[in-house]
Amino acid sequence: xxxSAARRARLLLSLLPQLRRGRxxxxxxxxxxxxxxxxxxxxxxxDLVFCGVPPFSPDALIxxxxxxxxVTVVSEPPALxxxxxxxxxxxxxxxxxxxxxxxxxxxxxxxxxxDAAAGAGSVELLTHTLRARPDVGCAEVYATLADAIExxxxxxxxxxxxxxxxxxxxxxHPHALVNRAGVWYLTGHCELxxxxxxxxxxxxxYAEPLDDSFSPPTEPTTGVVPDLDRLPVATLRVPPxxxxxxxxxxxxxxxxxxDGSLLVSxxxxxxxxxxxxxxxxxxxxxxxxxxxxxxxxxxYAERLLAEPTV
Amino acid sequence: xxSAHERLVNLALFLASRSRPVSIEECRxxxxxxxxxxxxxxxxRMFERDKDALRASGLAIVVHEDGTYSLDAERSYAGExxxxxxxxxxxxxxxxxxxxxxxxxxxxDLAVAVAKMDLGPFPGEPAVSSLAVTxxxxxSAQARVxxxxxxxxxxxxxxxxxxxxxxxxxxxxxxxxxYRRGRWYLVGRDVDIDEVRVYALVRATGLTPNGSSPKTxxxxxxxxxxxEDHLVLPFQIGEGRFEAAALFEPGAAWxxxxxxxxxxxxxxxxxxxxxxxxxxxxxxxxxxxxxxxGPGVRPLAPEEAVRAYxxxxxxxxxxxx
Numbered sequence: 001x002x003x004s005a006a007r008r009a010r011l012l013l014s015l016l017p018q019l020r021r022g023r024x025x026x027x028x029x030x031x032x033x034x035x036x037x038x039x040x041x042x043x044x045x046x047d048l049v050f051c052g053v054p055p056f057s058p059d060a061l062i063x064x065x066x067x068x069x070x071v072t073v074v075s076e077p078p079a080l081x082x083x084x085x086x087x088x089x090x091x092x093x094x095x096x097x098x099x100x101x102x103x104x105x106x107x108x109x110x111x112x113x114x115d116a117a118a119g120a121g122s123v124e125l126l127t128h129t130l131r132a133r134p135d136v137g138c139a140e141v142y143a144t145l146a147d148a149i150e151x152x153x154x155x156x157x158x159x160x161x162x163x164x165x166x167x168x169x170x171x172x173h174p175h176a177l178v179n180r181a182g183v184w185y186l187t188g189h190c191e192l193x194x195x196x197x198x199x200x201x202x203x204x205x206y207a208e209p210l211d212d213s214f215s216p217p218t219e220p221t222t223g224v225v226p227d228l229d230r231l232p233v234a235t236l237r238v239p240p241x242x243x244x245x246x247x248x249x250x251x252x253x254x255x256x257x258x259d260g261s262l263l264v265s266x267x268x269x270x271x272x273x274x275x276x277x278x279x280x281x282x283x284x285x286x287x288x289x290x291x292x293x294x295x296x297x298x299x300y301a302e303r304l305l306a307e308p309t310v
Numbered sequence: 311x312x313s314a315h316e317r318l319v320n321l322a323l324f325l326a327s328r329s330r331p332v333s334i335e336e337c338r339x340x341x342x343x344x345x346x347x348x349x350x351x352x353x354x355r356m357f358e359r360d361k362d363a364l365r366a367s368g369l370a371i372v373v374h375e376d377g378t379y380s381l382d383a384e385r386s387y388a389g390e391x392x393x394x395x396x397x398x399x400x401x402x403x404x405x406x407x408x409x410x411x412x413x414x415x416x417x418x419d420l421a422v423a424v425a426k427m428d429l430g431p432f433p434g435e436p437a438v439s440s441l442a443v444t445x446x447x448x449x450s451a452q453a454r455v456x457x458x459x460x461x462x463x464x465x466x467x468x469x470x471x472x473x474x475x476x477x478x479x480x481x482x483x484x485x486x487x488x489y490r491r492g493r494w495y496l497v498g499r500d501v502d503i504d505e506v507r508v509y510a511l512v513r514a515t516g517l518t519p520n521g522s523s524p525k526t527x528x529x530x531x532x533x534x535x536x537x538e539d540h541l542v543l544p545f546q547i548g549e550g551r552f553e554a555a556a557l558f559e560p561g562a563a564w565x566x567x568x569x570x571x572x573x574x575x576x577x578x579x580x581x582x583x584x585x586x587x588x589x590x591x592x593x594x595x596x597x598x599x600x601x602x603x604g605p606g607v608r609p610l611a612p613e614e615a616v617r618a619y620x621x622x623x624x625x626x627x628x629x630x631x
Contacts, residue, residue, distance in 0.1 A: 005314035006363040007418055012319050013367050014425035033429070035409030035421035050312065051319040053327050054340045079326035083388040083426045084368040089461065090423035093416035094401075097408045100441065100489070101400065102568075109397045116391040116427075128536045129460050129486040132441075138568065139400075146399035149436055165561040165606045176436035177403050179411070181443050181492035205564055222438045243473065246491065246544070248443075278630075280601040282594065282622025286629050298630040301623045304601065307608060 011036065012044055012051070013084060016077045019048075019062070024072040045071050053078045086117035088126070095123065096132040101184060102139035138184060138201040142177070145186055145201075148209050149174045152216050158206040159199055162273060167205055168192065171212075175220035177201075181248055185224040189214075198224050225250045231267035234274050235288040238262040242284045247277065263288075271296035279304065312343025322364055325371065326386075331378035368426070391427055402429055407439035413446030414439065415454035415487075415494065442492050444512055452511040453494035457487045459519040463527035465501070468517035470509060480509070483529040486537035497540045499529075508540050543573055543588075545595035554590035555611040559583050562606025569603050585610075594618040 011034060018025065018033070027045075031038040045066050052061035063074035086094070094113060095105070103109055105127045114123045148155045155174055160167040170192035178185045183200060190197040198221075228251035238244055240260030255263040268274040275296040278287050287293045312320065320342040325332065334357060338344055344353055361371055361379075370385035393401065405424045408414040442449045452468075459466045466484050471477040484498040485506065494511045511517070520528055545554075558566040560582035567576065574588025590596045593612060597619035600607045609615040 005318070006366065008315035009318035009322075009363060010367045010418075010422050011425070012315060013322060013369075014422050017428065018425075032406070034425045035405065035417065047313070047316055048319070050316050051323065053320070053323050054342075056341055077323065079323045083428055085370075085386060085388045086423055086426060087366060087368045087419075089366075089416070089419045090368070090426070092457075093419035094423045096416055096489075097404045097414070097420050098401070100408065100439070101404050103400065109393070109400065112391055112393060112397070116389040128538075129531075130457060130488070131486070131537050131541060132489040142403075143396040143400045146403035146437075147396040149403070150399045151395075160565075165559070176438070177407065178437070179407055179439035179441060182441060182490070202565070202568055216436075220436045222436070245473070248492065276601065276604070279623060279626050280598045281626075282598055282601075282618060283625030283629060294630045298627050301626040301630070304605065304608070305620065305623045305627065 012048055015044060016080045017083045019073045019076055021073050021076040024070050026070055091117045092126050092130050095126055096130055099132045100179060101142040107139060141201050141204050141207045144207045144209055145174050145177060152213050154210045154212045154214055156208045156210055157204050160203050160205055162203060173214040175217060176222050178222050178224045180224050187221045196221055226269045228267045231269055234266050234268050234293045236264045236266055237286045237288055238264055239284055275300040317343030318360055318363055321360055322369060325379060325381045331374050331380040333378050388426055398429055403437040407437035411439040411441055413442035413450045415450040415457060441489060449494045449511050452514055452517040453487055455517050455519060456484050456496045460484045460486055463529055464519040465528045466517055466519050469515040471513050485531045485535050488537055488541055490541060497537050506540060545590045545592050545599050548591035551589050551591055552612060553587060554596045554615055555585060555587045556600050556607055556609045557583055557585055559606040597622060
């Protein structure tokens with residue numbers, strides 16, 4: 001049997017409990033709940049009206065009134081009206097997804113899901129063979145922000161920007177949670193800055209929901225990489241044999257040189273960030289320009305050297 | 311004739327609606343959508359595949375001693391999941407983000423999981439994700455195949471180009487799949503060298519499971535295998551382990567637990583700082599890690615790491631003077 005047929009059957013079976021007699025459901029809602037496009041949901045619903053039990057007479061088939069945007073259940077499925085137990089693969093997918101937000105196997109949420117999926121395999125076994133851990137854990141902050149976004153409530157953040165060792169308190173209207181390359185960010189309107197800002201979740205020391213609400217934007221910002229075309233560009237020289245493969249330098253352009261070195265053009269939003277990137281290469285990478293980057297690199301190195309190391 | 315997926319749904323509904331076990335002949339005669347012109351052997355194969363597909367959907371199909379079938383309701387239906395508002399919001403936000411992330415390998419399973427949990431609609435949930443920025447679809451597809459091979463304990467073969475640009479074919483007994491820092495990895499025993507290795511799937515091509523005897527496992531993973539043991543920090547890669555130490559100063563101490571990813575030991579000091587002791591394989595890489603995760607994180611031991619840190623920073627300062 002084709003893999004697509006099995007997948008389609010699984011989606012159809014998971015739709016069944018949501019089809020209760022007399023209920024009208026928006027296809028967009030089913031699409032969101034299933035994670036498949038509305039057109040596919042509509043196609044699934046059209047297939048379902050051919051399903052039922054013997055003798056497959058009209059009263060033994062699932063009867064749906066399918067419109068452009070909604071479906072009304074005329075007669076509900078003759079069986080399987082309760083959700084089917086999660087399989088091992090489904091529980092694994094759910095735990096891997098939650099782990100990207102820092103939710104660990106010991107979290108009460110994971111325990112609840114595992115209990116509901118009893119028989120799908122132990123959480124311990126799953127976590128011994130599948131890990132999707134983010135660079136840094138942030139489960140508690142994530143849950144607070146996800147809830148605040150859904151309820152459109154402001155949050156108070158204690159935030160420590162990258163490259164600094166001082167925190168500031170600020171009230172933020174949380175708009176969206178965005179993951180890029182394993183790091184979660186919050187986008188939102190910062191009352192302190194009076195403008196929209198992006199916050200790394202692992203730099204949020206404390207997040208507290210407030211009673212004040214705000215009007216969510218109709219189209220929240222979900223981009224966390226600044227408009228690269230508008231950023232200044234630093235030129236870095238990378239010596240032959242030095243790997244920058246694991247560096248996350250959005251928009252970087254490498255130009256190989258005859259001696260095997262690379263000239264890398266790196267857009268930067270903050271001199272603090274690029275100074276730290278260059279310093280962490282411990283002298284292997286040199287910032288050729290502009291002057292503000294060279295100055296920032298030297299200052300950062302001197303600042304770290306001024307700290308005692310014993 | 312019904313399509314294959316309609317036939318599967320019909321079979322599931324048929325089994326679930328019967329008050330007594332049914333025979334294979336009853337299933338064939340029930341008009342569920344099996345081709346009428348199929349011979350006995352072809353029908354039997356189709357029926358077996360359908361049962362496997364329904365079991366993979368979560369339905370517990372019981373085979374009775376007389377060869378009849380029924381659905382075990384107790385084991386087929388989901389239990390109650392009592393999530394609080396914040397937990398619901400977390401699941402919805404994560405699911406909304408990853409269901410549309412082409413680099414998340416388990417989107418199909420996640421979609422069905424959240425649908426089964428019936429968390430209510432979450433259209434327009436403001437959450438997006440791109441776990442892997444480099445070749446997201448290819449990484450995701452290979453991670454999915456690898457994860458299935460882990461579950462079925464089937465060997466996989468793939469081409470692999472290492473960091474030095476050397477390419478060769480590998481045959482691996484896959485023990486686990488992991489995501490770290492924008493990349494999906496396969497962890498398993500390389501059959502040729504008889505060692506457990508970690509492979510970045512962005513470097514792999516043509517990852518294929520052993521197709522022979524698909525229901526028979528090719529290997530048994532070590533009983534004490536834990537993928538966590540193989541997911542090391544960058545300075546832990548290499549031979550010759552030694553103990554290293556770094557200090558998270560009071561202003562950075564709150565980040566220590568998350569930044570160290572559960573590796574090593576953290577000791578809170580009276581002044582609010584945190585001392586981190588951890589196994590390392592490269593003093594220079596350990597020094598670099600401290601800078602990447604600073605400010606407020608500095609190496610204390612071994613002396614070689616402290617020297618690499620200070621000499622490196624002096625070199626940086628001199629070159630940018």
